[in-house]
Amino acid sequence: MTDQHARLSSEKVYLSDVEIHRQSPLASAEDLRARVLFHVLLSDTLLVGDSQSLNTPLFRALVSSREAGGRSVRSDLAPLLSSGRIRVACRDGQTLRAVRDAQELRQVEHVPSASYADLMDRMTRAHAVTYSFDTVAAAFTSGVIRLLEEQTRNAAGETRKTVEAALEFVRGQEPLYFKALRDWEESFRNASSGSTEVVLALAAVDRAAGESYRQALPQVLGAGTAAPRSLEPPAAATTRTVLERTTLPVGILDGFLLGRLPVEAFLEAVEQPSRSVLVHQLGSLRRGGQPDLPQLVEAVTEFSTWMQETFVRVFRDTDERARAVLDGNRNLMRFGISQDSLTGALGAGLDVPAADGDEDHLDLRVVDRSVPVADGAAGIGELDARQMRQRVITGAYVG
Template identity: 80%
Template sequence: MEIHRQSPIASAADLRARVLFHVLLTDTLLVGDSQSLNTPPFRALVSSREAVGQAVRSDLAPLLDSGRIRIACRDGQSLAAVRDAQELRQVEHVPSAAYAALMDSLTRAHAVPYGLDAVSAAFKSGVVRLLEEQVHNARGETRRTLEAALEFVRSEEPLYFKSLRDWEESFRADSSGSTEVVLAMASVDRAAGESYRQSLPHALGAGTAAPRSVGPSSTAAVHTLMESTTLHAGMLDGFLLGRLPVEVFLEATEQPSRGFLVRQLGLLRRGIQPDTSRLAEAVAEFSAWMREAFDRAFRDTDERARAVLDGNRNLMRFSLSQDALTGALGAGLDVPMADRDQDYLDLRVLDRSVPAADGAAGVGELDAWQMRQRVVTGAYVG
């Protein structure tokens, strides 16, 4: 749920399902310091004081305290210090000092430091790169607007997201307000948002989570190496995940089958061939464990969730594939026959360590850029 961009995630409850989905299927979920502070729906998942008026479980504290969710902190600073600096710069959605102190108490032991200068440089270079690509194909007033944005971005050192937003507002106020300008400014906003999303993971060499529309398209060059299609789909059901007590997730993270699954997906993400047969067994075993966990959790306490669980007849698919053009490996969990009205999530783990072949078919501009830059790309969730 990126506050700087339009998000497919509609509520704090929706965000909770996706956060816990990533906790379930990755070794650790890394959240940026700004995101942990300035995203009101995330705050509602940590503190009941932040969730006033929202029907959501404010129960992520055990996951933060245990390090299952870790916060990336700039230059080793406390979140309280980051929060105070943001307040001085009038950043949007700055939380209370009490919330920042609570987060420090929960996360300090497992915090991941990063260099702010490196992330700032990655953010600026990402915006410049994306705008340069757009300028190359633009004409007329669209091109002039994009060139003005590019000139501003290049002049800022460091470039802050807020300063770019302030420039956008000023430019809109002084512009003709034509359709070309409006669309060009929307492109600037998207470029800033996409670069902001990727700059911290890029600096840390971490995987990134994103809407499924950002993922790679299926192509004829992708060959299926292995596929299982008879797995219970409960662990991809957003409704069920959103209602499952956090204690069950903590228990799930201790299961040997889950640990093996996560380690093998980690190897794949780094371009190392996983143990295919044992990986398939681990997925089947863990999906069966999750089915039993749902049953235990909802049997006597949640009639609505129990009805959804009992009525779930869809099957989950686990697949392992390889791109013939790049040699890149990929694995996925999805529900191929799901109805459009059902809230199923999916996971795609991709090896982005292999540079794209020249003219690789079906690879979008973003994915081609990621391959060239050797950016590690991890879980995709819609």
């Protein structure tokens, strides 16, 4: 396997699992670490937002032992940040310290210490990806409006009145901050009848805001999205299997093992030629292209075997719990290519079909899925409607 594709331009993938404005499916910092390493392993450039990198306590614990607060956590993501394997998307013309200070003034939740923001600036400034705050804010607002308008189409009674009140508030904000919308929701709830209908409508408003927030930054940056586990994979009825391999080593999908893998071994993994080819071929597929299927199968076979051997080598004499997982795991990984019967688009998947429900295996789905253009998106700064139609990839499900 040669590294012939390593010279090609990198593809950015936005880590939605670090999204602070969603109900987190993450149980621990180790769980988040496994998810972060998983996506770094299978993408050229993993992006996290500036607010995400600052205001997510579990993420901070993985960067700084001081932020871990005495918990037994591998606080070792610094090499991935300083090398640009993980890049922070920061609003144009601002440092993370400036973002942090502004958030403290607005009383945003989970604002970190100034020293942590300074540390992140030192580590990430050389590889930062900048974005226009006004453009992302406009995309966020447009997305919220679109999703709320969809909710009003078949709504009636207090549900419709609640959503329409939210729309009126959103349209009057310039810019719209997520916290401001949350504060409005709380105020509206306190002043309302408190009926179940109102409570459910406000929950739907909050979900719409969270979904738009999750989409706005990757839309503007032209990035794919590593979506949270709560998103459902495409319906089996609409796809057909193009090829399938069912006897691959499973380690690459083992969240427990990834969560404990030393960063030194991980850095060795991302330099493997087979991994570079795998990432390139998956990237081609994500962009709606036609991957080289034989080369893709060869790459995933070679890299999954290399990873399994690495887990054995690293944990054999150093980690009794990890060794027990390796010794007791008899599952095999499945790799498949599917095709949407309606659009002809290809998708790829990595999963463990025979996994026990108690086992911590990840499940990757890679698809090319357009994000709907928000009404009025054209003409937002340098962003036009064509640029707004960005792909969404899904991944990191629990199998």
